[in-house]
Structure formats: C-alpha cells, structure tokens
Amino acid sequence: MPIMIRKESGRMEEFKPEKLREAVLRSGASEELASEILEDVNEKLYNGISTREIFRIVHQLLDREGPSLASRYDLKGAIMRLGPEGFAFETYIGEVLRDYGYRTKLRQFIRGRCVEHEIDVIAEDLNGKKSIIECKYHNAKGIHTGLKVVLYTYTRFLDLIEGFKDGRCEKFDEVWLVTNTRFSSRAIQYAGCKGVKLLGWRYPPENTLERRIESKGLYPVTILRSVDTRSRNRFFDANLILAKDLIRNDFDDLLEKTHLEKDKLREIVTEARDFYN
Amino acid sequence: MPIMIRKESGRMEEFKPEKLREAVLRSGASEELASEILEDVNEKLYNGISTREIFRIVHQLLDREGPSLASRYDLKGAIMRLGPEGFAFETYIGEVLRDYGYRTKLRQFIRGRCVEHEIDVIAEDLNGKKSIIECKYHNAKGIHTGLKVVLYTYTRFLDLIEGFKDGRCEKFDEVWLVTNTRFSSRAIQYAGCKGVKLLGWRYPPENTLERRIESKGLYPVTILRSVDTRSRNRFFDANLILAKDLIRNDFDDLLEKTHLEKDKLREIVTEARDFYN
CATH class of the missing domain: 3.40.1350.10 (Trna Endonuclease; Chain: A, domain 1)
Known part of the structure; x- marks a missing residue:
C-alpha cells in the first residue's frame, strides 16, 4: 500500500520518495545525506501526513548538517517572504533576468x-x-x-x-x-x-x-534567516533584493544604503558569505 | 464647503444630495418622503461620515415608513447575501435574463x-x-x-x-x-x-x-428579511432564487420542494406578498 500525503491544497497524493530526494539534492545535499534523510523520513511517515509536516522534518534534518542547506531547501518560503504584495516579486524577477543577460525595465x-x-x-x-x-x-x-x-x-x-x-x-x-x-x-x-x-x-x-x-545562486535576501521583516524592508528600499548583492557590495556602501545597525548588517553579511561558501 | 464622505473603498468623495435622492426614489419612496429623508440626513451629516453610516440612517428612516421600502433600498446587500461564492449569482443572472426573454443555460x-x-x-x-x-x-x-x-x-x-x-x-x-x-x-x-x-x-x-x-421586480429571495441562511440554502437547492417565485408558486409545492417548516415558510411567503404589494 502506498502512503498517501495531504498537500497544501487539501488534495491527497501518493508519497513519491524520488520527488523528495530531488528536492533534497537541489538544496545542495550530497547523495549520501539525501539517502539518510529519506530513511529518516520513511520511519516517520504515516497515512495522511501533510506535506508541511514532511517539509518540517526534512528541514530540521538538513539544518543539523548545515544551515545553508536548510535555507536553500526553503526557497519557496523565501519567495513567500517577499510578499504579501507582488511588488517585490516583480523586482526580483527583473533581477533574475538581468543576471541572465536581459535588459529589463x-x-x-x-x-x-x-x-x-x-x-x-x-x-x-x-x-x-x-x-x-x-x-x-x-x-x-x-x-x-x-x-x-x-x-x-x-x-x-x-x-x-x-x-x-x-x-x-x-x-x-x-x-x-x-x-x-x-x-x-x-x-x-x-x-x-x-x-x-x-x-x-x-x-x-x-x-x-x-x-x-538555483543554478546561478540568484536567491532573494529573504533566504537568509537573519533577515527579519525590518531589515528586509530596508534592503528592498535600497533596491537590494538578491542575497548575492550583500556580498557583491562593499560593507560601508551597504551600511549607507540601508541605514541598518552595524552589528545587524554584519550578522546578515556573515550569513550571506557562509551561504555562498 | 461641501461635506466629504468616506466610501467603502476608503476614498473620500463629495456628498451629492441628488445621488442619495435617486437611490431613495428607486426603493419606491414618494418624492415627498425622499425630501423628508434628505432633510433628516442633512442634519446628521458631518465631514468624514462613511457611506455605510449614511446608508444606516436612510435605511432606518425608510423602515419606519414601510419595511418593503427599506428592503428594496438594500438591493446591493441582498445580492451580497447570495454569496460568499459566485454560484448563486450566476443562477440569479440566468433567471433575470430568462425574465427578459432569453433562453439560458x-x-x-x-x-x-x-x-x-x-x-x-x-x-x-x-x-x-x-x-x-x-x-x-x-x-x-x-x-x-x-x-x-x-x-x-x-x-x-x-x-x-x-x-x-x-x-x-x-x-x-x-x-x-x-x-x-x-x-x-x-x-x-x-x-x-x-x-x-x-x-x-x-x-x-x-x-x-x-x-x-427593479423595473421588473426581479429581486433575489435574499431581499426578504425573514429569509435566513438556512431557508436561503433550501430555496437555492430547490432552484428558487427570485423572490417572485415565492408568490408565483403554490404554497404546498413550495413546502414540498424546500422541506421548510410550515410556519417559517408562511412567514416568508407573507413577507413576499407584502413586498410585492
């Protein structure tokens, strides 16, 4: 009997280990780690488990191995944190396309x-x-x-x-x-x-x-856990929407553009550096 | 200085007595009653009053003169009570068009x-x-x-x-x-x-x-105050969406179609008769 899982939409779907493995690998986890995680998840599965619960389990396991893995695994959540309005998403898509060589307005x-x-x-x-x-x-x-x-x-x-x-x-x-x-x-x-x-x-x-x-590391700043709502808004106001921007720019320039406290900005930039290492 | 009123959307707009007079007349009020109501409202106006508050005042004044006037004045509310989903509104529009000679699916x-x-x-x-x-x-x-x-x-x-x-x-x-x-x-x-x-x-x-x-009296059943959520759903299930249907149909037929309690249905049908008189 296949295990059935409950999706966010409320619909039930068969649990497909391969789909989960792919998602874990996309976060940057090794094949070995992915296999370990799948075994762990398998032990905790039950009929009717929600995708949210599975996500939580995997996120926790990845976090133990490396916070960057866990953050990357939550790309969807990072994009959700661009909202609630669609404004920042438009800007973000513009930035992604610029990185792919488009001129954008x-x-x-x-x-x-x-x-x-x-x-x-x-x-x-x-x-x-x-x-x-x-x-x-x-x-x-x-x-x-x-x-x-x-x-x-x-x-x-x-x-x-x-x-x-x-x-x-x-x-x-x-x-x-x-x-x-x-x-x-x-x-x-x-x-x-x-x-x-x-x-x-x-x-x-x-x-x-x-x-x-993922292939070009064009994550939004909201992928970083140290970015709270307040600092996120400062970054958006300064037109800094990619996590990459935080390591491409000079620290003092960032400080001037965002008017964040030095310690807070340092915490964020340090996380960004770790994230891209 | 014109009085400014606050609309549902939050926008401010100049109070236009003529617009209010038209709305009151559309409910079936006489010219005389409309003038009286406008005078009453005028005394209660203040800068920044909401359209909702003006509506409440007028509704109360009409209600004193005749409940049917007040109900008709609240056509917008009656249509809102068709929701929250758009399903009943579609059916309602179909019925309105049928009354105008269209064949509908x-x-x-x-x-x-x-x-x-x-x-x-x-x-x-x-x-x-x-x-x-x-x-x-x-x-x-x-x-x-x-x-x-x-x-x-x-x-x-x-x-x-x-x-x-x-x-x-x-x-x-x-x-x-x-x-x-x-x-x-x-x-x-x-x-x-x-x-x-x-x-x-x-x-x-x-x-x-x-x-x-209004010109053909094609009000939805939700224009009647005695129609509560439960009886409304019974009417919808029985494909009775126009208030007119409640007086066009035989009482026993209505009873059989809706499975409502006799007393409740009689109350509603009585209100419907008064409404159309």
Whole structure:
C-alpha cells in the first residue's frame, strides 16, 4: 500500500520518495545525506501526513548538517517572504533576468490599441528581442496559477501588438507569464496553443523557475534567516533584493544604503558569505 | 464647503444630495418622503461620515415608513447575501435574463480552439443570437471589476470564435460581462473598444443592472428579511432564487420542494406578498 500525503491544497497524493530526494539534492545535499534523510523520513511517515509536516522534518534534518542547506531547501518560503504584495516579486524577477543577460525595465505604462497597460517587466535579450512579462504572485502555498491569468496576459499582448500597428507603442515580440506557483493544466494548454512563455514552480520541466534561481545562486535576501521583516524592508528600499548583492557590495556602501545597525548588517553579511561558501 | 464622505473603498468623495435622492426614489419612496429623508440626513451629516453610516440612517428612516421600502433600498446587500461564492449569482443572472426573454443555460463546458471553457451563462435571444456571459461576483463592497476581468472574458470569446471555425463548438455572436460591482474606467474603455457588453452596478448608465432588476421586480429571495441562511440554502437547492417565485408558486409545492417548516415558510411567503404589494 502506498502512503498517501495531504498537500497544501487539501488534495491527497501518493508519497513519491524520488520527488523528495530531488528536492533534497537541489538544496545542495550530497547523495549520501539525501539517502539518510529519506530513511529518516520513511520511519516517520504515516497515512495522511501533510506535506508541511514532511517539509518540517526534512528541514530540521538538513539544518543539523548545515544551515545553508536548510535555507536553500526553503526557497519557496523565501519567495513567500517577499510578499504579501507582488511588488517585490516583480523586482526580483527583473533581477533574475538581468543576471541572465536581459535588459529589463519595471512597471512601465504602455499604450495599446484599446487601453494603457501597466507592464510588470519588459525584458530585452542580446538580439534586441523584446518581451512583456506578467508577474503573478501568490502569497499562500497550495494555489495554482490558472487559465484566467494566461488569458488576460495574452490579451494584453494582443492589445500591444495592435497598439504597435497604430503607432502607439514600440514593438513587442514575445509574452511571458512568470509565477511563484505551479500552473494549472488548462493554463499550460492555452499557453502552448498561443505561444505564451510560462515560467513558474516546477515549470517548464526542463528549466523551472527554481532551477534558474538555483543554478546561478540568484536567491532573494529573504533566504537568509537573519533577515527579519525590518531589515528586509530596508534592503528592498535600497533596491537590494538578491542575497548575492550583500556580498557583491562593499560593507560601508551597504551600511549607507540601508541605514541598518552595524552589528545587524554584519550578522546578515556573515550569513550571506557562509551561504555562498 | 461641501461635506466629504468616506466610501467603502476608503476614498473620500463629495456628498451629492441628488445621488442619495435617486437611490431613495428607486426603493419606491414618494418624492415627498425622499425630501423628508434628505432633510433628516442633512442634519446628521458631518465631514468624514462613511457611506455605510449614511446608508444606516436612510435605511432606518425608510423602515419606519414601510419595511418593503427599506428592503428594496438594500438591493446591493441582498445580492451580497447570495454569496460568499459566485454560484448563486450566476443562477440569479440566468433567471433575470430568462425574465427578459432569453433562453439560458448555466455552467456549460464548451471547447474552443485552445482549451475547454466553463461558460457561466449562455443566453439566446428571440432572434437566435447567442451570447456567452461571464459572471464576476464580488462578495465585499467597495471593489471594482477591473481591466483583467474584461481582458480574460474577451479572450475566452476569441477562443470560442476560433473553436467554431475549427468545428469544435457552436457559433457565439456576443460576449457579456455581468458583475454586482462597478467597473473600473479602464475596464469600460477596453470593453467599448472590443465590443464586450458590460452590465453591472450603475452601468451602463441608461440601463444598469439595478434598473433591470427593479423595473421588473426581479429581486433575489435574499431581499426578504425573514429569509435566513438556512431557508436561503433550501430555496437555492430547490432552484428558487427570485423572490417572485415565492408568490408565483403554490404554497404546498413550495413546502414540498424546500422541506421548510410550515410556519417559517408562511412567514416568508407573507413577507413576499407584502413586498410585492
């Protein structure tokens, strides 16, 4: 009999050890540690256990081996801590794309044929191809980004294409929808049909949002445990959204930009250095 | 100095006696009563008074003159009590349209070119013209139906037009968006540009949703004060959503359909008769 687990959405699902192993490995754990953790989890499993409880167990085990492992394992939580509003998520996605070589502009008002649209991110690649990017941020787990969001994202793009024909705006070549959750199957189906690029949790399978973040270490500052709400807001106000920024910048510059207490900032920068070591 | 009032959305607005007079008259009050009420309200006004407080004062004054007046004055509240989910609102809009001569179908799954859509209401007029109707229900006051909703409503329509070309679904001629709130100005602008028909609170100005309801007495059962949550659910389960249905149907039939206690049902039906007298 397979063990059934309860997801955040309330739905039951069969426990798949391989999925858990992958998640543990993505945090940077060795194959050996991952196997140990899976054994430990196996002993504590019971029918109807929640994904939240499994997460807690694994997080604790990783934390014992190394706090950075545990932090990386909680990338989803770190992104949730960007909220509750979607503002910082847009900025964060802009930063991730810049690191991938795009030139980006945030929150631009662009006139289409029918109305003016607020575009979360405009991204231009090295060949001059321009994309509009809708960022959909959910501040609770267990929610999917559904069909309606892809529908309105696509119509915005259509209105800008027509706006370009009318001479109202520049030319845009592509439209993306980026989210911190999974997509519903109908959302994926419609996007595939119309050529809307999707980027989100576990999607697209070969190059998910979390892989793009992890492979280049583009974690948000909220991945660091010493970053509390107050210091997080100071970082956001200073336009420092990537944990990397805290080690790329000079300490005195950070101090001046954030107006944080020296000791607090030192604690955070020290954690950031450990995190990237 | 004009008196400023605080709306549900938190925004301040100048108090306009004429708007209040119209609302009072719509409840069925005489010109004379409306003038009296306006005088009374005038005495109680102060800068920063909330629309909720003004509503409470007027409601109380109307109630003294006749409970039916007070109930009709609270049409917005009656529609709110259809919630919290949008399900009953869809059914209600279907009933309103039927009374206006449309043939309606609720919650149909229709295949478009890219995906299958759940269409809240399909309405066919006497000439055989078919419309798809998206119902957007908000269960709190002070919210506008914004651009995104019109955008996805229109894209659904486009996908069904393409679906018809592919031979996947029947032909639809029009698309409507119906809501229990106001529309944002950008929503109105986009809808006008693309021919999406809008019907909602105070819109379109010459034939608003509330006027369509009031002019034919198509109030929901929740307009009656004796209808509590329990009896409301019984009515909904029995597909009785219009207050009119309670006087159009035979008492024993109602009893059988709703399984309500005789006394409770008699109280409600009596209120309904008074309401329509």
